[in-house]
Every structure is written in C-alpha cells, then in structure tokens.
Amino acid sequence: MVWLAVVPGLQARMREERLDALAADARRVAPTITAALNRSVDRRRLDALVRRTGEAIGSRETLFGVARGSEGLRLYVATDSTTEVEIRDLRFDVGGEAARTGAPSQGTEASDEGPLGEAAEPLFLTADGRRRRVADYVLVVSEPLRALPET
Numbered sequence: 435m436v437w438l439a440v441v442p443g444l445q446a447r448m449r450e451e452r453l454d455a456l457a458a459d460a461r462r463v464a465p466t467i468t469a470a471l472n473r474s475v476d477r478r479r480l481d482a483l484v485r486r487t488g489e490a491i492g493s494r495e496t497l498f499g500v501a502r503g504s505e506g507l508r509l510y511v512a513t514d515s516t517t518e519v520e521i522r523d524l525r526f527d528v529g530g531e532a533a534r535t536g537a538p539s540q541g542t543e544a545s546d547e548g549p550l551g552e553a554a555e556p557l558f559l560t561a562d563g564r565r566r567r568v569a570d571y572v573l574v575v576s577e578p579l580r581a582l583p584e585t
Contacts (some may be wrong), residue, residue: 452579454539456553459491461577464555467497467573471560481513486514493577500533500569507533512571528554529572536569542579549579
C-alpha cells in the first residue's frame with residue numbers, strides 16, 4: 435500500500451520539474467525571438483529561427499501572435515518549430531493566459547498522443563524605444579509527458 439501514497443506524489447513532483455524546465459527553456463530563447471521580431475525579420479527567417487531554437491532545447495516551440503479587438507483577445511499561430519501548419523488537437527490555454535496576464539504560465543493539456551507539458555512566455559516588442567505594455571506574441575514551449583509513471 436506504500437505505492438498508493440508514494441507514486442502520485444512522485445509523479446506530481448516529476449511533472450512540476452518538467453514544467454519548470456520547459457519554463458526555463460522558454461525564458462532562455464525568448465530574448466532571441468523577441469529581438470528578431472523587433473527587427474521585423476521576414477517569415478522565412480523567423481520560421482528558421484524558431485525551428486533552430488526548438489531543436490537546440492529539444493522541445494516544440496509554437497509562436498503565437500496576439501490579436502486584440504472588440505471580441506477580446508485571440509491567439510493565432512505565427513510559426514511553429516514543426517512543419518505543422520494547422521494544430522487541431524491542442525488549445526494552448528497557457529498561451530492565452532500569458533497573453534492576458536503578461537506573465538509566464540505553465541500547465542498541461544491532453545493531446546492525441548497523451549499528456550503535453552507547456553510553458554508560455556509573453557513577448558513584448560518595443561515601439562519608439564520603449565517596451566510595449568501588452569504582449570504582442572507568446573512563445574509556447576511544449577513536450578509530451580509520456581515518460582512519467584501512470585497512477
């Protein structure tokens with residue numbers, strides 16, 4: 435019966451450690467991507483940069499643009515480190531939270547391939563030499579959590 439008490443706690447700790455590592459990766463690559471966005475690099479270069487930084491950290495990177503309008507806040511995929519053009523099975527709620535709050539966010543969500551860990555970092559562009567007060571983009575770093583023990 436010790437298993438019933440130990441494994442769920444161990445699984446939760448392992449999941450939190452993985453999410454913290456994803457958040458650290460997002461913080462580490464965010465300045466490079468923000469700098470490219472501030473320089474208005476073309477789409478091809480931005481795609482290559484996101485692919486390269488995703489490969490360097492060993493996780494998927496999805497860059498969302500943030501649109502604000504009369505219907506509220508909406509995220510759209512600007513680029514992704516994979517070649518996926520349309521992402522149907524994921525909601526990336528952490529990205530929406532990071533865009534709304536202007537603060538990093540992390541969490542998990544179910545995907546077609548099992549649980550996915552996600553960490554979102556809001557990106558603030560500069561205008562007239564000043565950092566904007568609202569997030570213009572959100573970088574979400576994600577990876578499957580399949581390797582965690584099941585309860």
